[in-house]
Amino acid sequence: MNMKLDPWGSVNIDDYSKLFDEFGILPFEDICSELPDPHRYMRRKIIFGHRSYDLITDAMKNKDPFSVMSGFMPTGGGHLGHKMVMEEIIWHQKMGADAFVGIADREAYSVRGISWEKCRQIGIEDYIVSLIALGFEPNGHIYFQSESDNVKELTFELGSKTNFSELSAIYGFSGETSVSHMTSTLSQSADILQPQLSEYGGPKPTVIPVGADQDPHMRLTRGIAHKMNMFRIEGREDKNKDKYFSVRSKAAPEGALADVAERLPWDTKLFEGHVDVFGADDYSKLLNTVREVEIEYGGYAFVPPASTYHRFMSGLQGGKMSSSVPESIISLKDDPKAAAKKVKRAKTGGRMTLEEQKKLGGDPNNCSAYELLMFHLVEDDKELEEIYDECVCGKRMCGTCKALAAELMTEFLTEHQEKRELAKDRLDDYGL
Ligand code: SF4
Incomplete structure (x- = not known):
């Protein structure tokens, strides 16, 4: 499908x-x-x-x-x-x-x-x-x-x-x-x-x-x-398999194609509606020259x-993040303590019992707590890798991850919200 x-x-x-x-x-x-x-x-x-x-x-x-x-x-x-x-x-x-x-x-x-x-x-x-x-x-x-x-x-x-x-x-x-x-x-x-x-x-x-x-x-x-764009540049091949470029336009103003031909430092041949360019060894130069002419003749060149x-993060309870389900997301304006509570209630990839977790390991790939650490809270790749390895080999318990994620989330939100207050006084600098 x-x-x-x-x-x-x-x-x-x-x-x-x-x-x-x-x-x-x-x-x-x-x-x-x-x-x-x-x-x-x-x-x-x-x-x-x-x-x-x-x-x-x-x-x-x-x-x-x-x-x-x-x-x-x-x-x-x-x-x-x-x-x-x-x-x-x-x-x-x-x-x-x-x-x-x-x-x-x-x-x-x-x-x-x-x-x-x-x-x-x-x-x-x-x-x-x-x-x-x-x-x-x-x-x-x-x-x-x-x-x-x-x-x-x-x-x-x-x-x-x-x-x-x-x-x-x-x-x-x-x-x-x-x-x-x-x-x-x-x-x-x-x-x-x-x-x-x-x-x-x-x-x-x-x-x-x-x-x-x-x-x-x-x-x-x-x-x-x-x-x-006023012009289209095409790479072409003649019957001898020699490659060349063709700058084409059906609606360019009079003189524009001739101008392109004149400004290029390579052999050119002008036809009705297109100019062929031979031996061009610098595509950026070709492109920039064509754009220059496009703009000079009042056209757009994009x-x-x-x-x-x-990737999207999943919701804290698994499934999709949704603004209409506050428990599934952390808002940038959430009270840090309330956010930490949400993190502690997040769905993890842990097993049903501690014994099983130790024996089989957890599943960080299906774990909202690990996602928070990976997407937002742990910058050091080595530290994250250690958490992953410890999880899959059963050395790590979900409570440790949730406590870490809750602590780091509280720190992040507290600092972010302080910076938000300062930002409100700087809106003028941004023309707002
Ligand atoms: Fe997720 Fe950590 Fe539990 Fe592994 S140990 S499933 S990473 S919370």
Whole structure:
């Protein structure tokens, strides 16, 4: 049966490997070794997949500009799942990315019916304040979709390249779906492409860290980015099997293709609607020259966005984390003592009796307490490995893990909430 990913539904993706086969997402572990100091989510395969992340590792290596962008729908209650995205954005910002965070209030308004006022309040209180407390630097950009002229204008432009059938095929929209809901998908595409507008330095690789359920947005946006570009570059082969490139455009303004041909340092041949390029030994130069001309002639030029995909944490009681079941999640605003109690009641992979646990070992792969340690609370890989090994060989009892997780969670939340108070006084630095 085909998998369907639904960013607004409740999906439980239990076999991530299917995503590689069905949607063409690539395994992150193949590219992780190219990063000098990967984030713990990367080292621990919590980030399991990517699209085009090689563009980002290349940009990091060559010290070329690149961006990171992600967003939050202000529906209430920033929790540990949101913290994952925040950390991924902040990590890329530290690695040199120009960082963008959008509060998807247009989506919350159109899909969930949340008022604009409430969207703003939740956006700041539950997401932005925690983002700043976790280390987001003021040289990044935080904005509300409804207040960004860039996003609104780009949404309209992107709409001219998209139709109902495409949106339906990706999201399963029906005749009952409101036009605002449909438009909100394009607002998200505009969010994703915004870092490449000329006022932010023009086209550049951009990575979007998301949970796997958000892949439909990535597929839509990557398709639109291709369609928005004035030129298409194709690798071609003649009958003698000699390879060359062809820069093609059906609708480029007069003179634009001739300009491309003139500026390239290789042999070129100009035809109606395309220019062929022979002997090009520097693809980046070819790409950049073509983009330069695109922009000069008033067109858009977007690098199709890259993405990373992380696994979801399970709920503290097993099953799915859900904001409507407070016992299943740790909110970033939870009272630290109450949170510690939740941790102590978490479902573990322990056996029925201590004797059995000693004899058979526990199952850390099905254990919410271990997940908390792995995702959030233990930074040292060796220490985590020891906990794992001790568990599976029956040397470790669940009470020890829960006590450790509860103590570390209390420390984290106490410190985070102190930093949140400081962040509230720094909103001005972020233009809010
Ligand atoms: Fe989980 Fe620790 Fe129990 Fe193992 S010993 S199942 S890691 S709580």
